[in-house]
Amino acid sequence: MGNVPTKLDQDGNPIEPVSRPGYPSGTTGPSSTGTTISTQSGNDTKTRNRRASSLVSSFLNTGNRYRSGSMQDGTYHSPHKRRSTKEKEQLKEQHARNILVKYDESVDGGFMAPFGSYSYDKLDYDTTVVKSLIIQRRLAPFYTPLQDFDSSWSREELLKIVDGLPLHASFDENPEEFEDIPIGDLNKSNFDHLINKNVSKKEYRNMHSKIFKARLYRKRIIWQETENESFLETKLEVREGKAQNSYLPSDDLKFDLYSNGSECPICFLYFPEPLNYSKCCQQPICTECFVQIKRAEPHFPHEEVDPTKPIKDDSEKDPNLLTSEPSNCPYCATANFSIVYTPPLTRKVGIQGIPPARYISSEINPEIIEPLQKDKNENVTTPISNNIVSSDDIRPDWETKLNKERIRLARRSANATAIHVSNQLIDPDYTSTSNDTTMSSSKRSTNTTSRHGSNSASRGSRQRSRQSMNDLENQMIQEAIRLSLEDEQQNKSPKKK
Amino acid sequence: MSKIPRSFRLLEELENGEKGLGPESCSYGLADADDNTMTNWNGTILGPPHSNHENRIYSLAIECGPEYPDQPPKVKFISKVNLPCVDQNTGDVIVKDFHTLSGWKRSYSMQTVLLDLRKEMATPSNKKLPQPKEGSTF
Amino acid sequence: MASLPKRIIKETERLVTDPVPGITAEPHDDNLRYFKVTIEGPAGSPYENGLFNLELYLPDDYPMEAPKVRFLTKIYHPNIDRLGRICLDILKTNWSPALQIRTVLLSVQALLASPNPNDPLANDVAEDWIKNEQGAKAKAKEWTALYAKK
Numbered sequence: 001m002g003n004v005p006t007k008l009d010q011d012g013n014p015i016e017p018v019s020r021p022g023y024p025s026g027t028t029g030p031s032s033t034g035t036t037i038s039t040q041s042g043n044d045t046k047t048r049n050r051r052a053s054s055l056v057s058s059f060l061n062t063g064n065r066y067r068s069g070s071m072q073d074g075t076y077h078s079p080h081k082r083r084s085t086k087e088k089e090q091l092k093e094q095h096a097r098n099i100l101v102k103y104d105e106s107v108d109g110g111f112m113a114p115f116g117s118y119s120y121d122k123l124d125y126d127t128t129v130v131k132s133l134i135i136q137r138r139l140a141p142f143y144t145p146l147q148d149f150d151s152s153w154s155r156e157e158l159l160k161i162v163d164g165l166p167l168h169a170s171f172d173e174n175p176e177e178f179e180d181i182p183i184g185d186l187n188k189s190n191f192d193h194l195i196n197k198n199v200s201k202k203e204y205r206n207m208h209s210k211i212f213k214a215r216l217y218r219k220r221i222i223w224q225e226t227e228n229e230s231f232l233e234t235k236l237e238v239r240e241g242k243a244q245n246s247y248l249p250s251d252d253l254k255f256d257l258y259s260n261g262s263e264c265p266i267c268f269l270y271f272p273e274p275l276n277y278s279k280c281c282q283q284p285i286c287t288e289c290f291v292q293i294k295r296a297e298p299h300f301p302h303e304e305v306d307p308t309k310p311i312k313d314d315s316e317k318d319p320n321l322l323t324s325e326p327s328n329c330p331y332c333a334t335a336n337f338s339i340v341y342t343p344p345l346t347r348k349v350g351i352q353g354i355p356p357a358r359y360i361s362s363e364i365n366p367e368i369i370e371p372l373q374k375d376k377n378e379n380v381t382t383p384i385s386n387n388i389v390s391s392d393d394i395r396p397d398w399e400t401k402l403n404k405e406r407i408r409l410a411r412r413s414a415n416a417t418a419i420h421v422s423n424q425l426i427d428p429d430y431t432s433t434s435n436d437t438t439m440s441s442s443k444r445s446t447n448t449t450s451r452h453g454s455n456s457a458s459r460g461s462r463q464r465s466r467q468s469m470n471d472l473e474n475q476m477i478q479e480a481i482r483l484s485l486e487d488e489q490q491n492k493s494p495k496k497k
Numbered sequence: 498m499s500k501i502p503r504s505f506r507l508l509e510e511l512e513n514g515e516k517g518l519g520p521e522s523c524s525y526g527l528a529d530a531d532d533n534t535m536t537n538w539n540g541t542i543l544g545p546p547h548s549n550h551e552n553r554i555y556s557l558a559i560e561c562g563p564e565y566p567d568q569p570p571k572v573k574f575i576s577k578v579n580l581p582c583v584d585q586n587t588g589d590v591i592v593k594d595f596h597t598l599s600g601w602k603r604s605y606s607m608q609t610v611l612l613d614l615r616k617e618m619a620t621p622s623n624k625k626l627p628q629p630k631e632g633s634t635f
Numbered sequence: 636m637a638s639l640p641k642r643i644i645k646e647t648e649r650l651v652t653d654p655v656p657g658i659t660a661e662p663h664d665d666n667l668r669y670f671k672v673t674i675e676g677p678a679g680s681p682y683e684n685g686l687f688n689l690e691l692y693l694p695d696d697y698p699m700e701a702p703k704v705r706f707l708t709k710i711y712h713p714n715i716d717r718l719g720r721i722c723l724d725i726l727k728t729n730w731s732p733a734l735q736i737r738t739v740l741l742s743v744q745a746l747l748a749s750p751n752p753n754d755p756l757a758n759d760v761a762e763d764w765i766k767n768e769q770g771a772k773a774k775a776k777e778w779t780a781l782y783a784k785k
Binding site for chain 3: 117265269283293296299328330
């Protein structure tokens with residue numbers, strides 16, 4: 001981290017990153033749920049005790065939050081600011097606009113947005129960071145790939161192929177995901193009338209988000225098609241001699257780009273050199289593949305297990321153990337994948353360079369041609385030590401995501417235990433079977449031996465609830481449970497995505 | 498979108514069921530853990546609240562044939578239940594009377610079926626239907 | 636994506652033109668992301684002389700996501716369960732987009748040669764393997780003869 005000039009966080013990151021000075025990337029700040037971070041999984045009872053103690057504070061937090069009736073007062077409970085649905089949607093639209101390929105926004109013959117080899121929902125990198133890295137020539141631009149390359153092609157053959165390249169790959173117009181989702185009139189921003197008013201609040205929100213997604217998907221196709229058309233029309237006009245356009249690449253530029261290229265070892269597509277190269281083992285990678293490489297979703301550390309002992313269920317683990325390692329180099333597995341890019345010296349065209357139409361092969365010094373942008377600053381060329389870009393640099397929100405997942409899990413396990421304890425308060429003989437997932441028959445209600453070893457924990461809490469609580473505490477906890485249950489009803493989201 | 502083959506789709510469903518990713522109001526699992534064709538499954542539905550099904554647990558048998566998920570599974574109640582879309586003699590869910598099966602889509606899953614059956618139990622016209630003795634089977 | 640990515644087309648071609656000894660992989664005509672696979676049991680292992688059928692599927696996000704691979708032939712192995720699921724790190728957390736169908740299948744073959752009972756998928760088999768390795772290997776050999784006939 002630290003190499004990125006500005007992080008405007010404009011593209012759909014739902015929450016503001018928690019500022020935690022003093023904690024370098026890769027380590028974890030102090031826990032926000034009131035439990036301590038444990039470096040190893042510990043034995044079962046230890047984990048349970050830790051969980052139990054954190055639960056009480058969770059109850060009380062939940063209670064406090066509701067009592068005060070204001071979200072702001074719950075900040076110690078959830079350290080991120082919530083954005084309204086509308087704000088989130090605006091950010092998502094902005095993100096969709098930022099990944100449009102525009103022929104008049106190019107750097108050294110490539111573009112500011114990906115060609116479309118990967119699906120739209122996987123383009124979740126920070127577009128502002130990536131664009132600025134491309135303009136600074138610290139990351140190769142998104143070149144339009146060739147499906148194949150044959151070194152025996154003549155200049156004319158190659159130019160003909162390059163001239164026929166589209167700005168963006170074709171779209172899946174009707175993905176299964178949005179098959180039955182109405183999108184209404186895309187020119188109107190309000191689409192509430194598409195949703196049945198009689199459904200529950202949760203279902204309404206759900207439907208709203210699905211329609212929004214389907215509309216955005218459609219809108220983005222239309223936006224990109226508009227760009228494609230404008231590109232095609234300009235090309236035609238220039239070819240017929242009706243107009244001149246400084247953004248369209250000269251034949252020299254097209255030839256120099258594509259006569260000297262290589263295959264990206266990940267997508268097997270052919271790109272102009274120089275590509276990005278892995279810092280550790282100097283293997284090439286195109287920018288479109290590079291922006292796909294990211295940390296794994298937050299997960300519990302993988303442990304080698306003793307097959308003679310029962311496996312612990314994820315729901316019994318401490319949420320603070322959730323981790324997310326930096327991505328590894330795809331070629332040599334070195335941790336914290338980073339690339340180095342050395343920009344072409346003889347080909348500084350497009351943004352902060354000469355107009356692509358005026359590029360002439362390198363016998364002539366390109367510097368004598370007037371730059372495309374007046375505000376060009378030659379001193380912007382970055383020192384070598386700064387030429388490394390890591391996977392985390394282009395997704396600076398990874399830590400926020402990790403913390404969010406920890407909170408979600410902590411809340412879920414608190415809710416599960418709340419239900420459990422409340423059942424015991426109502427019926428002391430109740431035994432939880434909520435962890436019993438196999439359910440081969442209606443055994444669920446009568447099952448007395450839980451498969452995942454949660455029974456000893458439940459016995460423990462039952463004793464606690466019978467003996468050690470005085471009346472006042474009992475009331476407080478019951479109130480907290482009630483609120484927690486309400487909370488769960490509201491928060492239970494049926495779909496993961 | 499490419500089409501995920503039957504077996505990997507069923508393995509996905511199995512894993513989601515084992516991890517308990519879905520809602521707690523229903524669950525499912527393989528009937529025979531040794532059957533690598535993954536054809537027969539058991540399902541359960543926890544009766545919806547504020548209905549005659551409240552607190553009841555219904556067992557079902559689900560059969561995912563060789564054409565699943567292009568074709569819907571065969572669904573049958575083991576526990577007795579009084580619903581218009583359930584054959585009162587056999588417990589079979591009647592395809593034409595249950596929109597999830599009659600309008601089957603590849604993206605639907607066993608979880609979709611169970612959740613939609615649960616919704617069926619809670620509709621205004623169905624929730625007060627007299628129900629057979631709890632624990633009886635077809 | 637609507638069309639088959641170039642990478643999958645090229646990998647498939649290369650599997651045909653430059654096959655891996657002891658391994659075959661061929662896409663289904665109606666689903667070019669879905670492969671019929673056979674792997675010969677490695678020499679010197681209890682699976683020697685067996686021919687194992689597998690299936691392999693390249694999900695939408697391949698190569699950013701690992702291929703899905705499953706044994707169709709019954710096999711007695713601590714890292715392969717009764718449904719044919721394989722516990723292999725490169726298919727899960729250690730997947731890299733630089734790996735290919737070819738390298739995945741070679742790794743599966745290598746897993747047959749060196750089982751790892753400490754990271755099991757089939758707990759009962761792993762337990763057997765740790766407590767009585769000779770017996771477990773004999774059983775693996777027996778199953779190979781029974782189910783993995785060439």
